[in-house]
Every structure is written in C-alpha cells, then in structure tokens.
Amino acid sequence: MTQTLTANPFTAIAGDRHAAYAALAATGPVHRIVTPNGAPAWLVTGHDEARGALTDRRVVKGPPLHGPLAELLPPQAAAVQRHMLYRNLPDHTRLRRLVSAAFTRRRVDELAPRVQRIADQLLAAVADRTVVDLVEHFAYPLPLTVICELLGIPEQVRPVFRGWTTAIIAGPFAGAESYVAAATGLADYARELLREKRRAPADDLISALVAGDDGDRLTEDELVGMVFLLVAAGHETTVNLIGNGTLALLTHPEQLALLRAEPHRLPAAVEEMLRYDGSLQVTLPYTTAEPIELGGTHIPAGEMLLLGLLAANRDPDRFAEPDTFDITRTPNPHLAFGHGLHHCLGAALARLEGRIAFAALLSRFPALRLAVPVSDLRWQPNLLVNALTELPVALTPES
DSSP states (O other), rough: OOOOOSSSGGGGOTHHHHHHHHHHHEEEEEEEEETSSSSSEEEEEEEEEHHHHHHHHTEEETTTTTTTGGGOOTTTTTOOOOOOOOOOTHHHHHHHHHHGGGGHHHHHHHHHHHHHHHHHHHHHTTOOOSSSEEHHHIIHHHHHHHHHHHHTGGGHHHHHHHHHHHHHHGGGGHHHHHHHHHHHHHHHHHOOOHHHHHOOOOOOOOOHHHHHHOOOOOOOOOHHHHHHHHHHHHHHHHHHHHHHHHHHHEEEHHHHHHHHHHHHHHHHHHHHHHHHSSSSSSSEEEEEEEEEETTEEEEEETTEEEHHHHHHTTTTTSSSSSEEEEOOOOOOOOOTTTGGGOOTTTTTHHHHHHHHHHHHHHHHHHHHHSSSSSGGGOOOOOOSSSOSSOOOEESSSOO
16 A cells, blocks of 8 residues: 655654654555655565565666756766666676675674774773763764775865765755755865875775776776765764664663673674664665566556665564564564665675674773763654764763
C-alpha cells in the first residue's frame, strides 16, 4: 500500500525520527512521499524490500547530475556529484576498483595504531574538563583526521573541508546559496590540490589516484568527485556511529555495564549501534529503470526510490524487539552500510574506528554520563544522515 508522508522523519528531533518511521512502517513497507525539496519519491521502510531493491538490476542510479540542487551548480562545481555513488555499471566498477585497494581489511588493520594514537590524543586533550561536546571534540575530529591523513589533505584546511562536506550533504536543508558555495569551494580547492599532487606526488591516496592504475586514469571531474566522496563518506558515518552509539550506551545503563564488564562484546556492540540508531536515514536516490513490484506496491519506471536504512533496521518482521538496544543481539543483518553493488567501501574502516573509539572512551572515562536531558538533544534536519548536532557529556562522577 502507499501513504502520503504525514510525520516527517527528515526534520524530526530526538526520538521523534524513529517514531515517524515506525508510524509509516506500520502501514506497509513502501510509501509515496514528497522529499524536502519537493520531489515525489517512494520511500521503502521494509528490511527485505530494501535489501532486495539494493540488488535489483532494475533499480539504478539516475542520469548524471540528478542529485538535489544539481541544476544550480556551475559547471566547475558540478563535479562533486560525479562520484561512484551516482554511477551504474560498468562505470561504478571502474571507479570503485581504483580506490578499493586502500580499504582492504589488511590495509585498514594497518591503520589501527594510528587511529589509536589519534583517539588517545583527543581524549587527553579534554581530560581536564567537566563537560565536553563529544561530537565536536571526539566524534568529528577522529575520523576526519584519519581519512584526511589517508588522502593527503593538509591539516590546516580540514576544518574548512568539514564545513563544505556538511553543507553539501545537507543539500536543501543547508539552503541553495550555502550548498552552491560549499560545492564551489570544495571543487576549486580539490582542483588546486590535484595540481599540487601532480607536481609533487606523496605517499597518499590522492597522489595514487592522480597517477592512475594500469593505464586507467580518472578524469579531472572524476577526481574532484572522488575527493569529495572519500572525505564525506570517510568520516560522516563514523561521526554518527560514535555520537549515536555513545547516546545509546548512556541511555541504556544495563547495556553499558555489560559492555564494561565484558569488553569482548565490543564488536557486536558496534553492530547493534549501527542497527539501533544508524548513521544514515536513507540511501542516495535510486531510479526505477523498469516497473517493479516492492512489498505488493507497483512502482512505475522512472520513479525516484529512497531505501530507508534507519527504518529497515527496526523492521519487526526481521528483528525481534527492534526498538530494544541489545549488544548481545545475534544474528544482526542490519543494512547500515547498504548492500549489494553500493555497499559502503569504508565499512571496515568505520568499524575499526568505532571499536577503537569506544574502547578508548569507556576506558578513559569510567564515570561518563549525559550532561543534559535526552529531551534537550537535537538531530540535524537532513534527508540523508542521522546526526546529532551535539552531545554534551560529563566526564566526572556526579558530585
């Protein structure tokens, strides 16, 4: 069945976002909605339906530059939408192959000591404070530092890069002027950076991409798009994993106590954090290349399709007690990193960063607790990400 969107999860605050998705899902797995920028779309909230769509060859990416506000971008800035998440076979395979070597399990595991040092340094820097915003001082700088070091982005421009990627991901919620300015600023700087890497290659991923592989080189616009994608996707998912995961632990003290008592459960705990309150609300838009049936709903060809990862991960038909945060849950076939062709390339890195971040955080601050009521917390209005604006935590015991 279909239903017009009544409660808007994209602008919801606190637990209202999950409540809005649950209200939709209760009426069926597929829904007719209007996106925040006014475009009609189909939102899939069922787990099996979303997973199936992610491997259905009739569900594809749309034509070039079909992302939100794309029509407003000047030509030199439009490259930020020319990345592999907007591409189909065979282009997607070619682009993914050129970066996949940097994200193999072996290469990711080799990053563990550096990730640990960064986490320890960030926590040491706030250790003398009573209250700290964990998003600003830990969740953001940890993965942003890791991915920028991997890519070869200079330290002095990383805060600016964060502002650009945040505005681009926010899209219509950032406002047209801010979105265009961010896309233009990022694209212009990326082109300067590419020129520098050509002039003086270094031991980093951008230099490797500029050099190409076996005679295959990315075009200038493809390189710009790849820089944006790797920076944005390389830190946003982990930022929200750390923020949302910490909140889940602090609001479920019995689960926090279990994890402290049995730290070997940390990998499973990270998976449950990803399921319970994942980093992304929905996938980037897909298009139906042919008419399809999903959950008993007929969807014509040429329609926009949004696969609701946050809703699918709480589908009661797939997960027992889906609204319960349970770090012992097994199996846990969540879709937080997508599925199929566009499964997140950096999933292994995000998991590694999450495990190291939580181990370091819980070890360093045994009295960690929320510094404000849950009702005071706010989430970013956004179509794509599920992100806290801030997370004030107390580092010391209650007096």
